[in-house]
Amino acid sequence: MTRPTGYDRCNRYTTIIVDEALRRGLDVEVLDPELGELRIGDGMREEVVIQSLSQRLPAVSYFRCEHKVASRRVLSAAGLPLPAGHVIADDATDETFLRQHGTVVVKPARGEGGEGVTVGVADVAGLHEAVEVARRHHETVLAEEMVEGEDLRVLVIDGSVVAASVRRPPVVVGDGTRTLGHLAEALNAERREREGGIEVPLDDRTLDVLAGQGTSLDDVLDDGRRVVLRRTANVHTGGTITDVTDRLHPSSVETACRAARAVGAPVLGVDLIVPDVDGDGGVIIEVNPMPGLANHEPQPTAQRYLDMLFGAE
Numbered sequence: 572m573t574r575p576t577g578y579d580r581c582n583r584y585t586t587i588i589v590d591e592a593l594r595r596g597l598d599v600e601v602l603d604p605e606l607g608e609l610r611i612g613d614g615m616r617e618e619v620v621i622q623s624l625s626q627r628l629p630a631v632s633y634f635r636c637e638h639k640v641a642s643r644r645v646l647s648a649a650g651l652p653l654p655a656g657h658v659i660a661d662d663a664t665d666e667t668f669l670r671q672h673g674t675v676v677v678k679p680a681r682g683e684g685g686e687g688v689t690v691g692v693a694d695v696a697g698l699h700e701a702v703e704v705a706r707r708h709h710e711t712v713l714a715e716e717m718v719e720g721e722d723l724r725v726l727v728i729d730g731s732v733v734a735a736s737v738r739r740p741p742v743v744v745g746d747g748t749r750t751l752g753h754l755a756e757a758l759n760a761e762r763r764e765r766e767g768g769i770e771v772p773l774d775d776r777t778l779d780v781l782a783g784q785g786t787s788l789d790d791v792l793d794d795g796r797r798v799v800l801r802r803t804a805n806v807h808t809g810g811t812i813t814d815v816t817d818r819l820h821p822s823s824v825e826t827a828c829r830a831a832r833a834v835g836a837p838v839l840g841v842d843l844i845v846p847d848v849d850g851d852g853g854v855i856i857e858v859n860p861m862p863g864l865a866n867h868e869p870q871p872t873a874q875r876y877l878d879m880l881f882g883a884e
């Protein structure tokens with residue numbers, strides 16, 4: 572099994588697909604290693620994919636996932652559970668929405684990796700600031716009721732749930748001697764060691780999150796005190812991932828499968844906030860048309876993906 576040219580420059584979201592394709596004896600050509608664009612063939616058929624994005628995904632479905640206002644409309648029309656939401660109009664209705672829900676999340680209609688998202692907005696000044704931040708990413712900005720619970724990612728491929736994982740924001744725990752800055756640096760050093768470990772950016776956003784907890788990088792953390800470094804659980808800003816496929820509540824399975832049908836996506840990462848990982852009552856906060864297949868060890872995500880494209884082995 573020789574690896575195709577460009578393999579070494581592919582990230583693990585791409586190599587997981589290449590490895591499985593080679594294992595099956597498929598032909599693989601790397602068209603763009605940075606993007607993860609591949610041509611995979613079995614001698615009769617050829618598929619061009621960009622990681623988990625394939626030509627089986629209709630453009631309209633893609634748009635419905637990419638635009639959070641469109642996602643909400645489609646999912647809500649299908650009767651799926653969503654947090655209350657409101658498109659920011661720059662008038663008194665925004666403040667009414669904030670008052671109704673107490674604490675809200677503000678996000679750009681399009682974006683990823685938590686960019687431009689502000690969690691835990693609780694007053695009007697904070698709302699204006701969060702809207703301004705979100706507008707830098709997209710002109711349309713959405714406020715949502717802030718839902719408490721665990722961040723669950725459910726991966727649906729070809730109509731079935733293949734994997735689920737919980738994502739948690741990065742946390743450090745004090746030892747009574749080291750500063751928060753040292754603890755965060757130690758966490759990042761550990762991440763650098765580990766393959767695929769993503770560091771927590773120690774940027775203004777993180778400093779704000781710390782300030783919100785009454786602390787800063789120079790503070791020595793009391794023994795056992797837990798401090799979150801980011802409000803969001805996005806993997807790209809250092810969130811952690813735990814596989815929970817076997818603990819998933821049937822209602823989360825059903826919600827995720829119905830969401831994939833509603834948007835019309837053959838591969839979909841459905842993000843829910845659930846009160847408990849193995850409980851019901853989750854709401855959908857986002858649908859991702861190009862979910863990372865490598866985030867679900869040890870579940871057979873690349874296998875099911877290639878089953879979908881080339882038929883089961």
Ligand SMILES: Nc1ncnc2c1ncn2[C@@H]1O[C@H](COP(=O)(O)OP(=O)(O)O)[C@@H](O)[C@H]1O
Nearest residue numbers: 676682683684685686715716717718803804857
């Ligand atoms: N309604 C909500 N209630 C609570 N937390 C939320 C809500 N919406 C988003 N979040 C938090 O913010 C993160 C980023 O929001 P998300 O809508 O997934 O945007 P992105 O597309 O940038 O990932 C989520 O992973 C979650 O931790």
Ligand SMILES: [Mg+2]
Nearest residue numbers: 684685842857
């Ligand atoms: Mg997200």
